[in-house]
Amino acid sequence: xxxxxxxxxxxxxxxxxxxxxxxxxxxxESNYYLFWYKQPPSRQMILVIRQEAYKQQxxxxxxxxxxxxxxxxxFSLKISDSQLGDTAMYFCAFKHGGYQKxxxxxxxxxxxxx
Amino acid sequence: xxxxxxxxxxxxxxxxxxxxLRCSPRSGDLSVYWYQQSLDxxxxxxxxxxxxxERAKGNILERFSAQQFPDLHSELNLSSLELGDSxxxxxxxxASPGPYGYTFGSGTxxxxx
Numbered sequence: 497x498x499x500x501x502x503x504x505x506x507x508x509x510x511x512x513x514x515x516x517x518x519x520x521x522x523x524x525e526s527n528y529y530l531f532w533y534k535q536p537p538s539r540q541m542i543l544v545i546r547q548e549a550y551k552q553q554x555x556x557x558x559x560x561x562x563x564x565x566x567x568x569x570x571f572s573l574k575i576s577d578s579q580l581g582d583t584a585m586y587f588c589a590f591k592h593g594g595y596q597k598x599x600x601x602x603x604x605x606x607x608x609x610x
Numbered sequence: 611x612x613x614x615x616x617x618x619x620x621x622x623x624x625x626x627x628x629x630x631l632r633c634s635p636r637s638g639d640l641s642v643y644w645y646q647q648s649l650d651x652x653x654x655x656x657x658x659x660x661x662x663x664e665r666a667k668g669n670i671l672e673r674f675s676a677q678q679f680p681d682l683h684s685e686l687n688l689s690s691l692e693l694g695d696s697x698x699x700x701x702x703x704x705a706s707p708g709p710y711g712y713t714f715g716s717g718t719x720x721x722x723x
Contacts, residue, residue, distance in 0.1 A: 529711075531711045533711070539698060539716070539717055539719075540612075540714065540716055540717075541653075541700065541702070541712075541714035541717075542714075543711045543712070543713075546711050587652065587653070589711070591711075596666075597643060597655050597658055597666055597668065598643070598655075598702075598711065598712060599655070600645075600652050600653040601652060602651070602652040603652055
């Protein structure tokens with residue numbers, strides 16, 4: 497079974513600074529997808545960014561980008577120009593191809609400090 | 611509004627009782643997934659339905675059951691409730707296989723007293 501590990505339970509960053517959240521995963525499959533979800537205090541789960549394993553180019557969505565290292569099975573999230581609204585729990589997630597379920601990591605609680 | 615509707619938003623009930631959580635997926639999505647999130651914990655996969663059929667089961671207790679109806683809405687039934695069942699229950703839907711993540715509902719906060 498695949499596993500997703502987030503080794504940083506909590507992090508903080510100054511407003512306007514850059515922060516990187518780490519994630520590693522384990523799988524023997526070659527076809528899979530990776531995601532970062534954000535869960536603000538409202539508890540709503542919001543998809544931040546996704547990466548397809550067969551794509552070498554790192555995904556980018558505005559201030560959010562990933563560093564996908566397939567050989568190392570690493571998928572980190574970089575948040576640039578951090579904003580107060582980025583304060584949230586961030587979950588790294590993994591999905592095999594097809595209709596497979598998404599497996600979530602345990603989350604990193606990010607606090608953006610004014 | 612994500613397009614995935616979960617009702618009720620909050621539910622308080624006593625131990626030993628039975629409750630039903632409801633989910634309407636985003637229009638066009640055939641897959642519905644249920645997850646449980648206990649306080650400050652990650653999301654634990656419970657069950658997946660696709661177009662009315664059960665596709666996968668996770669760590670779902672025997673006291674819990676689910677189904678997906680012909681109109682694609684889904685219900686999660688929790689019975690003989692215990693204090694430890696208190697959690698946020700999420701429903702999520704997805705369009706099809708492939709690189710799509712989930713669209714989540716806003717969750718049902720269940721408190722068992």
